[in-house]
Amino acid sequence: MTQFRPGSFQILPVIIKNLLIINGLVFLAQITFDGVYPGSDLQIKVGNTSHLFALHHLFSPLFKPWQLFTHMFMHGSLMHLISNMFALWMFGSILENLWGPKRFLIFYLVCGLGAALLHLGFLWYENMQLISDFESFKAHPTLQAYLNYYNTYNLNSGYDYNIAARILTAWQYEPNNLQIAEQAVMLVTEHANYSLSEATLGASGAVFGCLAAFGYLFPNTHIYLYFFVPIKAKWFVLLYIAFELSMAVRNSAGDNIARWAHLGGAIVGFLLVYFWNKTNRRRFY
Numbered sequence: 148m149t150q151f152r153p154g155s156f157q158i159l160p161v162i163i164k165n166l167l168i169i170n171g172l173v174f175l176a177q178i179t180f181d182g183v184y185p186g187s188d189l190q191i192k193v194g195n196t197s198h199l200f201a202l203h204h205l206f207s208p209l210f211k212p213w214q215l216f217t218h219m220f221m222h223g224s225l226m227h228l229i230s231n232m233f234a235l236w237m238f239g240s241i242l243e244n245l246w247g248p249k250r251f252l253i254f255y256l257v258c259g260l261g262a263a264l265l266h267l268g269f270l271w272y273e274n275m276q277l278i279s280d281f282e283s284f285k286a287h288p289t290l291q292a293y294l295n296y297y298n299t300y301n302l303n304s305g306y307d308y309n310i311a312a313r314i315l316t317a318w319q320y321e322p323n324n325l326q327i328a329e330q331a332v333m334l335v336t337e338h339a340n341y342s343l344s345e346a347t348l349g350a351s352g353a354v355f356g357c358l359a360a361f362g363y364l365f366p367n368t369h370i371y372l373y374f375f376v377p378i379k380a381k382w383f384v385l386l387y388i389a390f391e392l393s394m395a396v397r398n399s400a401g402d403n404i405a406r407w408a409h410l411g412g413a414i415v416g417f418l419l420v421y422f423w424n425k426t427n428r429r430r431f432y
Contacts, residue, residue: 202214218259355391
């Protein structure tokens with residue numbers, strides 16, 4: 148059997164339908180409260196209401212525990228929403244028809260949570276040096292420590308560069324001025340918080356879990372790339388995951404896609420379906 152066809156199954160199962168509705172309504176709320184229009188990137192900045200629910204670094208002052216779940220119902224643009232919801236319907240509807248609504252909902256949420264946790268782990272690793280330098284400077288705010296931080300994180304051309312340069316010049320003239328030291332601590336704190344407060348949002352992690360589960364359960368089902376080119380699900384999933392892994396390891400500058408969240412969702416999805424299916428002796432489709 149090379150293709151899986153739902154037959155009498157629902158084309159739009161209840162959980163999938165409600166997830167599509169919830170994601171759409173949340174995106175409308177983002178548009179309303181963040182003052183953007185469909186089709187554009189939200190370009191979420193610090194202070195916008197979306198920061199209440201998008202995922203942030205554990206050391207960010209904007210981090211809240213509920214963001215581990217709420218981030219997966221938010222999206223950065225209309226195309227981001229459409230692509231995720233199409234993939235969710237394409238792969239998730241088959242899984243829900245196979246498992247039923249309760250098991251699929253648990254699967255979806257756990258995949259999203261796993262994606263968030265792996266992404267947070269990556270963010271912690273990526274910003275470990277920044278956090279260490281920030282804590283060190285805050286504990287011992289000296290001119291030399293400020294100069295090191297200033298050069299390491301390019302404060303002369305990045306975040307509040309005019310203020311940073313003025314503080315450096317003033318401190319060099321008055322190295323024992325405690326008021327300037329306090330201003331430097333405030334600026335470094337703001338810089339560190341700003342660097343750690345980039346928002347992560349989207350259902351991609353949970354959707355990648357669905358993709359991995361589909362590839363495991365229906366490895367020989369054909370997926371039609373661009374609606375014309377047939378490829379078996381197992382090869383499609385493996386190639387896609389390999390691409391995400393290569394991009395995550397490369398960590399290209401300017402790539403604002405949460406690759407590790409995608410991989411986290413796929414790993415959790417694979418593990419869940421593997422253990423759920425371990426005692427199932429039915430043949431794969």
